[in-house]
Amino acid sequence: MSETATMTEDARLAAIAELLRKADATPGAAAPIALGEHIVEAARVPKRHREALLKLTPMELTCVRFLGWGRSNSDIAALLLISENTVRVHLSNVARKLELDGMRELAALAGMLFYSAD
Template structure:
């Protein structure tokens, strides 16, 4: 499914080693309109295998799990099902692992004490191609990407972003969602989505955070 459409259910996989939490989340999400839970797993290895066979649109993935950590599972699931959007489940948004998860391709994170309405909304948001990154975390990630930025810049020939695409990318880098970006630039949400899709296609990247990481490395953003 390339574009999430309102008449198509978002296929969700829940991966968490706490059985009560996992079962409860599965049950609650199952009754949400437009969401179809296609499986649940209790560890990262089982979760990766299930993802490969069920091809979910969104994976809710616990950061801390036995056998294979959430970070390892995140990488493995992205390799097995590149189109899957991964939301990390965590008890704290201060965990260093979350940076690793986002850098490994996760679309963002969700606190475990979130309401079911927040979880369902998060699933719909990432299925729609947006990130679940708080502005404070976006700032930390950008700082980290700047540290990683090497002096020798690897240029990919022929990649040119328009001024408007650069504007959108700068706003994405601050943790803003499509609606906020649309408001800032006085354009429609649909136009923002098209710009983000074009940016990812031009840069041959899979997620908004990967685009930000690339932009920082290539010094495309006016960061202090």
């Protein structure tokens, strides 16, 4: 990856982080939502996915959280002491339950939910 592409990617991530900070700090925003043991600012949770997100299993939510932090399937597997194939199955189930088009859409949603704005 070229230095220009890296700078562009860094600028894009900085802009996304700034948007997340603004959404999290919006006065009068709804109370945070508990997704299993994970607390997420309500502004980050798309309304069309709220009910389905609340029905995910704890392991599915944990896999999504690690995905949102930018972890690979093999990293997630090592952290959770499960196989990489099991991680793929959990993420596939999440994509199906949330009616997403695929892993890219799931990764984008996971990043929006769990990527730190700080």
